[in-house]
Amino acid sequence: xxxILEILGEVKPGVNFxxxxxxxxxxxxxxxxxxxxxxxxxxxxxxxxxPLDLVPENFNSVEAIKALVDRLAD
Amino acid sequence: MKTLIDYIEKTANDxxxxxxxSDDVSALTYSQLISSSKSIGTALSKLGCKNRAVAVYMxxxxxxxxxxxxxxxxGNFYLVVDPKMPAERIRKTFSVVDPVAVITEDSLVNxxxxxxxxxxxxxxxxxxxxxxxxxxxxDIRNKMLDTDPLYxxxxxxxxxxxxxxxxxxxxxxxxxNWFISAFGINxxxxxxxxxxxxxSMSVTDLFGALRTGAxxxxxxxxxxxxxxxxxxxxxxxDVNTIYWxxxxxxxxxxxxxxxxxxxxxxEKVLFAGEVMPTKxxxxxxxxxxxxxxxxxxxxxxxxxxxxxxxxxxxxEDGEPLPIGNAxxxxxVIVVNEEGRECAPDEEGELYVRGSFVAGGYYNNxxxxxxxxxxxxxxxAYPEIVYKTGDIVRYNxxxxxxxxxxxxxxIKHMGYRIELGEIENAAIAAEGVATAACLYDSQADSxxxxxxxxxxxxxxxxxxxxxxxxxxxxxxxxxIPSMPHNSNGKIDRVWLKNNxxxx
Numbered sequence: 417x418x419x420i421l422e423i424l425g426e427v428k429p430g431v432n433f434x435x436x437x438x439x440x441x442x443x444x445x446x447x448x449x450x451x452x453x454x455x456x457x458x459x460x461x462x463x464x465x466x467p468l469d470l471v472p473e474n475f476n477s478v479e480a481i482k483a484l485v486d487r488l489a490d
Numbered sequence: 491m492k493t494l495i496d497y498i499e500k501t502a503n504d505x506x507x508x509x510x511x512s513d514d515v516s517a518l519t520y521s522q523l524i525s526s527s528k529s530i531g532t533a534l535s536k537l538g539c540k541n542r543a544v545a546v547y548m549x550x551x552x553x554x555x556x557x558x559x560x561x562x563x564x565g566n567f568y569l570v571v572d573p574k575m576p577a578e579r580i581r582k583t584f585s586v587v588d589p590v591a592v593i594t595e596d597s598l599v600n601x602x603x604x605x606x607x608x609x610x611x612x613x614x615x616x617x618x619x620x621x622x623x624x625x626x627x628x629d630i631r632n633k634m635l636d637t638d639p640l641y642x643x644x645x646x647x648x649x650x651x652x653x654x655x656x657x658x659x660x661x662x663x664x665x666x667n668w669f670i671s672a673f674g675i676n677x678x679x680x681x682x683x684x685x686x687x688x689x690s691m692s693v694t695d696l697f698g699a700l701r702t703g704a705x706x707x708x709x710x711x712x713x714x715x716x717x718x719x720x721x722x723x724x725x726x727x728d729v730n731t732i733y734w735x736x737x738x739x740x741x742x743x744x745x746x747x748x749x750x751x752x753x754x755x756x757e758k759v760l761f762a763g764e765v766m767p768t769k770x771x772x773x774x775x776x777x778x779x780x781x782x783x784x785x786x787x788x789x790x791x792x793x794x795x796x797x798x799x800x801x802x803x804x805x806e807d808g809e810p811l812p813i814g815n816a817x818x819x820x821x822v823i824v825v826n827e828e829g830r831e832c833a834p835d836e837e838g839e840l841y842v843r844g845s846f847v848a849g850g851y852y853n854n855x856x857x858x859x860x861x862x863x864x865x866x867x868x869x870a871y872p873e874i875v876y877k878t879g880d881i882v883r884y885n886x887x888x889x890x891x892x893x894x895x896x897x898x899x900i901k902h903m904g905y906r907i908e909l910g911e912i913e914n915a916a917i918a919a920e921g922v923a924t925a926a927c928l929y930d931s932q933a934d935s936x937x938x939x940x941x942x943x944x945x946x947x948x949x950x951x952x953x954x955x956x957x958x959x960x961x962x963x964x965x966x967x968x969i970p971s972m973p974h975n976s977n978g979k980i981d982r983v984w985l986k987n988n989x990x991x992x
Contacts, residue, residue: 468718
């Protein structure tokens with residue numbers, strides 16, 4: 417979780433991500449940030465994120481991002 | 491008929507119930523668009539001024555289009571301002587155009603004060619269904635000329651003050667005449683609109699639609715990070731024509747998206763704004779060989795485009811696409827450093843002549859005089875042409891080929907080098923998603939920045955196989971993802987300022 421928070425802090429500095437549950441619709445994670453985030457997650461966790469995983473539900477909260485990474489790392 | 495709204499009113503008469511503009515939450519038919527624009531125009535007409543700037547500070551929505559046309563109904567010209575633009579940049583832009591009013595939204599109005607603006611502002615929703623004063627609007631129209639400005643569009647200058655290109659009704663009418671006939675745009679066309687309204691590319695699909703009864707389906711930006719939803723959206727809206735920046739088309743190719751979802755109605759894929767890498771274009775062509783692909787080329791100062799190439803043969807990955815030939819009713823000349831026309835295979839600067847050429851930069855006589863010059867090949871009378879700053883040459887097919895920006899052309903170890911050629915060599919390599927090349931003039935070194943799976947040593951040897959030794963980058967940096975500016979293009983200014991920290 418901390419690792420993900422750290423990456424989020426790099427791609428979008430100055431936001432408190434904990435407790436947020438609507439990162440996509442609220443615009444906190446805009447389209448360019450999500451693309452950067454995906455690239456960082458792919459690199460950092462050595463996972464492959466396919467278009468099937470690129471849906472707002474997987475990016476709306478830190479927990480959702482963590483769940484995605486855990487699922488893909490298995 | 492002389493003004494653009496004359497033409498749009500004719501469309502609305504012919505196709506009143508066609509959808510003109512929609513996004514994921516709202517839509518306006520042609521008759522609704524005209525009446526909304528007239529209401530906004532009536533409200534603005536009370537300002538009592540003519541040929542002045544009115545800023546449209548709104549998100550990209552159907553209502554924003556009504557606001558833009560409303561400004562024209564009032565006899566003024568619009569300036570679309572990016573809602574995400576930093577306050578300081580808004581301040582600079584406003585200091586150049588001095589808008590008489592701003593049309594905005596509830597959620598944005600407070601930012602205006604931060605940008606130092608305390609003039610008149612209108613909330614779009616409050617004036618979009620107000621009373622229409624037909625007499626007043628037709629009185630204003632009767633006094634309008636086709637040479638009067640329709641809009642002013644600021645280009646993202648690399649340094650200092652932004653430059654606002656003033657584009658007239660006549661420019662847009664001539665320009666769209668070409669676009670509509672070259673690509674067979676009609677009331678059955680549905681555009682999937684990607685580019686923002688403060689970017690010149692949007693002029694093409696927006697007014698290409700509004701002149702023909704076509705539907706402009708605005709694609710919410712978020713779909714470009716959720717690409718399966720993007721394809722669903724295109725299918726739900728029956729989109730058959732797209733005009734996107736190559737970076738957006740590359741997102742699709744780099745994700746191998748067509749393995750998961752396929753656009754069902756697409757017939758035309760047009761692109762402009764930056765170089766389209768042939769590797770990613772070939773991905774599209776392999777998946778959809780029957781679509782018409784075209785590479786459009788031009789600057790804001792020629793309304794949007796001056797030359798184009800419809801892809802009609804195969805290209806190897808990494809082989810550059812030509813930019814083709816001049817659009818109908820647009821002239822191009824290639825001029826060498828002595829101010830003479832280039833020999834058939836000589837490189838030179840592209841100059842553009844004719845009705846697409848804008849009037850100049852607002853309140854900026856110096857920059858206007860530098861770029862809008864007398865045709866050096868015509869000494870008989872003053873004919874103004876626009877110097878694009880782009881270096882081009884003709885290939886063996888008689889098509890123009892883009893060699894690079896005049897200011898990207900560098901001298902390194904005594905050689906004249908186009909950084910674009912190095913980028914092309916890198917992008918062609920397996921495992922490279924995108925690449926950008928920079929020149930550090932202080933260190934006299936070439937820096938290649940890329941995104942992709944390949945490691946930097948392998949890429950370096952790939953590049954070494956494709957370009958002469960003096961063009962091999964001295965530094966190569968892999969980054970997780972390429973930065974893009976608000977238009978969706980690779981952000982070269984940011985890279986230039988930040989490459990040392992990468």
